[in-house]
Amino acid sequence: MKTLFKTVFVAIVFHYQVYAQVPKPVYTKATDLTIAGDIMPTQNPYHRVDTVKYPAMPAVVKRLLTQSAGKVICFTTNSKQLTAKWCSSGSKPYPNLTPIANKGLDLYIKKDGKWQFAGVGRPDGQCTEATLVSNMADGEKECLLYLPIYDEVGNVEIGTDAGASIKPIPFPFQKRVLVYGSSITQGASASRSGLAYPARLSRLTGLNFMNLGLSGSAKMEPAVIAMINDIQADAYVLDCIPNSSDVVVKERALNMINSIRAAHPGKPIIMVNSITREAGYIDTKVGNMVNAQNAAIDSIAKNLVKQHTKDFYYIDTKGFLGDDHEGSTDGIHPNDLGSYRFVEKIEPMIADILKKYFK
């Protein structure tokens, strides 16, 4: 008993000695830094759109636009350690997402001229304080901190070493490429938020791919298209086929394309068909559904291409996930492998189109 007491006592003293050596971080509110990635100016800095402006928009779309997919905090610091405090909603985690992607943070630091993964903030309950990275070399670091893909977030603060500097920097990606899409665009099944495909496209190209991924709800509704028509972008990528039946695609896709063309003349519009659902190779109903969706958009888009429709482009994603059927988490959403393969295929196609416009 005496030995046990001594062990516990020594452990407690050791615990406090170890912690005493780590100075308490000094916190800076994200709102005092640059919060980028919004697709239009917002009241709430962590929302993607001010949904109150769009009363006719479906409630589910409004809710999804409060989720911080694509939002990034941009700063420079000479701190050797970075911590963060943040809160997310109490929503239940999705079965196909890691808690890190769902409600956590993802840090990139520029190294040798490239944005490089540096660390994550692991969520722990509704509000978390966590270390992002420690023991960094001396010197000034440029940082991008991606916010949660699939949850609403608030009260974000960045912790730096006592005496270290932390300053806002401009968002490093140029031009504005809106990506309107489904859960796949939003980043469902990315293992962390920096791996959602618009974020990866931004780092690969240096262009600002804005995440208008609306999980399960990219349904081309007139109220949503009206909002897209208010978004001033330099290009529009439409990856919204996976959430609609072939009937809805036939009803809405041409209207959507024509409406965006009319609202944004001279801007390229890139229509993308639905990637394969891996489940569809075994579940005949799912397979037939995707075939029908793609037949519907193929017919519309190929006709527009045949008519030499100005500034309109079509990308067929057939084969983009590879042929081993291992690129999904659940038969629906690309995992990091499937997403990587998708980006490797689509990035040069998009870059090839955009280089005609962005000189």
Added chain:
Amino acid sequence: MKTLFKTVFVAIVFHYQVYAQVPKPVYTKATDLTIAGDIMPTQNPYHRVDTVKYPAMPAVVKRLLTQSAGKVICFTTNSKQLTAKWCSSGSKPYPNLTPIANKGLDLYIKKDGKWQFAGVGRPDGQCTEATLVSNMADGEKECLLYLPIYDEVGNVEIGTDAGASIKPIPFPFQKRVLVYGSSITQGASASRSGLAYPARLSRLTGLNFMNLGLSGSAKMEPAVIAMINDIQADAYVLDCIPNSSDVVVKERALNMINSIRAAHPGKPIIMVNSITREAGYIDTKVGNMVNAQNAAIDSIAKNLVKQHTKDFYYIDTKGFLGDDHEGSTDGIHPNDLGSYRFVEKIEPMIADILKKYFK
């Protein structure tokens, strides 16, 4: 109000009509089918080892051996839909794992002679009933259902259509290759259990790679090595460096190798060093730790190779995760992209060694 009532009433009737069309599945206990993937015979069919046999083994290792990583239910059925009922422990999900990998199920079906992903069981609370796949074509299907990677599981039952057959089949992978390793071996950050690297190696090679991944606890303790010496395998892959400091590697690795060689003469032993921790490119302490771990095992293993130690092989994993630093979920664990790259590199190396033994 009347309209609301009518709407609700119609919705309820519609709900029951829709569900009435789906016949209730008939459930078969997994224990009446083949439960494979155990590394030695077990009392509890979902545990990997009977830990009561090893009183000196660390408690954390015992707990991890109750988790069903690598366990697979093998059966054939002509059902057009498959459902499952299962329970997992009430443990908190890991931040770096999807709930599907953590506590869910992962189904593969043989198609055109190859094992192909077919569907997942999404966990919902401690006990779940979920559909794995629907609308399958007619005919007999060979199925592998991978159990949760990171949790203890029980009461697994498979649901088939009324009147459909379901029968046990032999585990389709030949020979026994034990993989003793860390969380990376167990499958941390695979998006579903069939993507843990030993499972993927089995499907690629047709060999039975047995998952002795012990998250955070592959520490080469004498009691654990004693257990490994009881496991009758045809080959031993030792991927256990990531969980030990360089000091522990120097203390224990040579003893481990010599002990396994003595217990299993003539069987190939393949030592693997630690993959890069992506965090180590920014966190100097993490980087130095991995370098020191690998320097320690390099020195021991290269010396054994130089001495032409019989049946001993060494694999250096340098560069196995690629050079874009996107292959991890959290700087520690390979995500599906990193794991894919790892398997693409290590599989031919392992296969090349084993073909000398397995003729």
